[in-house]
Structures are given as structure tokens and as C-alpha cells.
Amino acid sequence: MWLNFSGGRALVTGAGKGIGRDTVKALHALGTAVIAVSRTNTDLVSLSEQCPGVETVCVDLGDWEATERALGNVGPVDLLVNNAATLLMQPFLEVTKDVFDRTFNVNLRSVVQVSQIVARGMIQRGVPGSIVNVSSMVAHVTFPNLAVYSSTKGAMTALTKIMAAELGPYKIRVNSVNPTVVPTAMSQKALTYPDLARKLKERHPLRKFAEVEDVVNSILFLLSDRSASTSGSGILVDAGYLAS
Template structure:
């Protein structure tokens, strides 16, 4: 999708790999100034070589104090993509406090914290903005061993709506993108069992999982003025899974 983000500054979390990395590259190619946030410094180093001029911030978003220190004075941001997430797979009866806390701290709490930082800046500057939360189709369906992850994404659905309602008067739009399995490193964890992967793919009317580009195109659309009247919504990039 060819869009022009020249003159705008974007912040992308979980920027080191997968969807986040390709989102940074697409925004950079479209003229945006990009702040790339990841907890893995090596990923940021390699990304900076691919996208000269991006601002790299290395921080573990699961740590509230470290995030405040790293991003509290990030400066003007017009576009935010909350993509950082962890997938910690455990069956319900074996979920530990550590798994639960880590999942919610990274997948949901950091969305609140980073969005607060960015939205306050937008409001102080009196400018419109767009926030896109990366969710999942498992916000709406369940899978074995993904209970904690699914719960964070389901909570993100309501968080997105609540943010849209409260930030709308400030001309800040908030939406989500809900992909099916995307064959990033994270997605491959979920589909490690070939038989499970085959059956799951057959449940998709399009008989395929999503490409990273499919997700990035939806993110760019929601960030852009082409979705100027869209807020509090979620784009399903699920190959028709929820329709089957």
C-alpha cells in the first residue's frame, strides 16, 4: 500500500522482529520518522542498518519504570503501533503467576502505558493522531495452551474501544488489527505441530495463514487519513476464519 507519511513521526513497539519490523520498514519507506522500540538490541542494530535514520530504543516494555525512563520524554509522536507481545504457552491448569504477569504486563499493560505517554503528547500539542493496537483473532476464539495470550488480546478489544471513546474528542483515533496466524517466529510456535497446523488452515475459507505484508497493509490503512472516520474498530486479517 503506497501511502505518504512524510512529516509525521511514528513509534512502533516490538519493532525488532516480524510484524513490528516490517511495519517500521514500511513507515520508513513511506517518509515517516520512526522510533523503533525493542527489548533486543541486536535486532535494533540490524534494523537501523536497513532503515538509516530511525531512532532505536532498547527497553523491556514489561518493566513499567524502565519504560517510563526510556519513553517518558520521547517527544512528538503522531502515529503509534502497539505491537509488542509475548506468547507463553501453558494449559490452564499449569498457568503460573510468572506467565500470567509477564503476559499481561507486556501484551496489555504496556499498551496502556505507551499510549498514555503518546496521547498526552498529542493532546498537549493539539494535534490529531492514530493509534493501532495489534491484537489477534484469538481475542474471539480459543486454542489449547493459549489461554493467557488469548485473554490479553480479548482485553485489548475492550481497551481499544475505551481508548477510542475517551481520546476521540481530542481527534485521536484508536483501532486494532486482528490477524490469524502469521508465520513469523512467534507464529511458528503456535503451528509447530504439522497436523494441528493443517487442520487449522483448513478452517480458513482462504485455506492459508496471513502474510506479514497483509497485516502491515491494514496497519498502514488505519494509521493513514484514508481511515479518517474509523475508530474503536478492529480489522480482521484472518482469512475468513471467524466466518467459517
């Protein structure tokens, strides 16, 4: 499937590592001007070396005021990938206010804020656009110690549909991708318990986790005109987990 993003401008959050980083690299390779957002400056420096010309913004998206200062005048954006997330594991009975607030601020509130900034710009310019929210299969299934993280992803499912409904009249599409475990630093936190990785793989009909490339390909599809009639949807990249 041939995708053409040349002439467009994309913003990717959580761009320093994992899915976000590879999304930036893929968009850059396809001729897109990319704004990479991360709270870790060293990651942005190395990304700039790999992808010359990529704009970088270093900001903690969990800080509303700092995000407004950093992105409030970001300029025209045609494509947005809300990928930034934090995973802080706690059993439900031990969930603290700090973990709850931090997780929701980064995983969900920043999606609202950054999407507002970008969508308002699209509307003012009178141009169509595409927004992809990076969710998780744990929006639909439960795992121990992920009460808060899973709640943010469940809420993201509703938010994606609401955004699609309200932004649709402006020709702005909004979708999500919902991957299973992928080999990133964040995902490894969920696999620190004995036998969990083995048991998880056995539950997947394909007997594998997803690769980062699999998730990136779904993101690119949803960003592109190849999905021109798709909005308010979520693509499961779960190796069949929810089918079993």
C-alpha cells in the first residue's frame, strides 16, 4: 500500500522512544515534516541525528501550563499522533493520588489539550486532518496492577469517539490503535512478574506479541487518505488476543 504524506506536517507526542520514535522515523521517511515531542531531551537529540530536519519540542505533557507554552503556537499541523503515556503499576487497593493524577494527566488530559490545540488550528485554516490516539488492548481486558493505566485507556476509547463525532463536521478524523504488548521499555514493566510473558503469549492465537512496526503501520494507515471513511474506530493490533 503506497502512502504519501509529502507536503503535510505531523506532530507526534511521546516521540523519544518506542512506538512514537518509530512513527516519527516512518513519517520522516515518507516526506512528512514532523514535530517530535518528548520530555527527554537526550532522546530528541539522538532522534534529530537520525532524522535531520525533524523539529523537536521538549516538554512534560503532564504539565498543562508548560504544554500550552511549548505547543500553543506550534503552527499548522495536519496529522497528530497522541502517543505519550506513562505506566505506573499499583494494585487497586494501593493506588495513590500521585500515581492516579500523574497517569491521567499524561495519558488522557494531554490528549485533550494537544488535540484541542491542533484541531483548532485545522478548523481556523479550513483544512481536513487526521488524529490517531495510541491506546491499548487493556482498554478492553483486565490485568493485575494496571487499574489506573487501564482506566486511562478505557476513557480514551470514549474520548476518541466523542472527538470523532464533534470534529467530523470539520473533516477531521479521529481513531485509535489498541496494541497488545510490544517490545518497548514501557511494556517491559508489565512483564516483570514470573511466567506472565509466557502465559500472555499462550493466550494470543498468533502465539506472539506485536512488533513496534505492526503498530506504526496501523497508525500510518489511519493517518492516511487510505482510511478516508474511517473515524471513531479502534484498530486492535493484539495478535488475536481479544478473539480468544
